[in-house]
Amino acid sequence: MSDDPARRIRVVLVDDQTLMRTAFRVIFDETDDIAVVGEAGTGEAAVRVVDSVRPDVVLMDIRMPGMDGVEATRRVRALPGADARVLILTTFDLDEYVYAALRAGASGFLLKDALAEDLLAAVRTVASGESVTAPSVTRRLIDHYVGSAPSRVDPSDRLAVLTARELEVLTLIARGRSNPEITHDLLLAPGTLRTHIGRIFAKLGLRDRVQAVILAYECGLVRHDDR
Incomplete structure (x- = not known):
């Protein structure tokens, strides 16, 4: 600098x-x-x-x-x-x-x-x-607060713009998975995953992973007891 x-x-x-x-x-x-x-x-x-x-x-x-x-x-x-x-x-x-x-x-x-x-x-x-917010902190955020919050957003209104693959990526982000874990789970190249994440954020008007986690839980895409 x-x-x-x-x-x-x-x-x-x-x-x-x-x-x-x-x-x-x-x-x-x-x-x-x-x-x-x-x-x-x-x-x-x-x-x-x-x-x-x-x-x-x-x-x-x-x-x-x-x-x-x-x-x-x-x-x-x-x-x-x-x-x-x-x-x-x-x-x-x-x-x-x-x-x-x-x-x-x-x-x-x-x-x-x-x-x-x-x-x-x-x-x-x-x-x-x-x-x-490291993935481990995201998991604790979910455990302490988001998981017990009622759904506030109709998922059909916000998530319909995503492709099936983008929904998969958002779901894993919301479960606190790191990028290396997601690339392993979905058999994606790191660059491809970054592209998917960028498109998810752009389509949903999100700034970062924290907002993605909150939206996913508020929409009911994932629940606190999901494994």
């Missing part, structure tokens, strides 16, 4: 604790590819700052007084012309707020006590357009 700030990953820090924002800033200041371009201590301020500076990534605290990180995420993702990706910070692993934030458009989550290298890797990952 370049030392040119214009080419760095632009990050906004959102946390109601000044000390926490300072600690994150210190970590990012040690890199040559990430630049902190704004801070906010409330959800309301976060939306204003993001709208003003248009960052690549928002590091969002999930629990704040007033507007929490879930609603702030929803509003940030809805800003006209903005494409900031939200990485949720939480003290509690996979609590109900995290799931709500993922449904609101967050690209993943990270525990506040994560190692510095994990934080940096997560920011770089979401900035590149991917989500911070």
